[in-house]
Amino acid sequence: MARLILDTNCFAYNNKYYKQIRGAAMGSAFTQVLANIYMFEWEQDLIQYQEKHNGIYGRLNSIEEIYRELEKAQHKDINIKITTIISTSIHFLDVTITNGNGKLRTSIYHKPTTESYILPYTSDPPRHIHRNIPYEALLRAARICLHVNDFYFERIRIDMSLLLNHYPPSFITKQINRFFRLNNAMSVLHELNEDVYHHLHQTLLRQPTRREKTLIYMMHYPTVKPLVLQPKIWNKELMYPCYLRT
Structure with missing residues (x-):
């Protein structure tokens, strides 16, 4: 298979x-x-090295040994590239984590090869799909961006992506206003109110996703099966005529 x-x-x-x-x-x-x-x-070789040395951590005189281990891993598969960086910030999936004087700051990370492509407005799915795209993009940004300025720049990027994919400016404005209105954060849109944004960020960060809500429901009601696994009621009237015997 x-x-x-x-x-x-x-x-x-x-x-x-x-x-x-x-x-x-x-x-x-x-x-x-x-x-x-x-x-x-x-990754088994790296895991064994990590366990042997109580994690990949060391003083400056052991950094060369870590580089040697990573260099060995680099040659195991030409399709897997390892980039070693010593910095105050690191990229993990779609998040950039920065250490600023002992305080962590998160923002959205965009890969250099990422293009500003989303579902074009000229395509023909149900209209609620187009309405949800700006909302979900702003929701993701508000959850990830710790600082209001990072969120602001991400919102500008979302605006540009929507325009490049032929979304009407009036539509973009309406959907962006909808996000802030539904989340009681209009002052973030107009004034970049840091206190209101902090409350918005914390609220959305702790808000369960649709998948998490489903899992919570299934944990509370373990006897209830997902709809796809529920028994279907036989109704011959719903069968296609070509499958019915005469």
């Missing part, structure tokens, strides 16, 4: 069909599992 999935990734582009011969489809659930399995095996 794994070989079938990996060897039959095909897609269409410019009226031509292509077969992916390297890697796997990023949106596939199987790819995520396989990548986790591979990385688990790949």
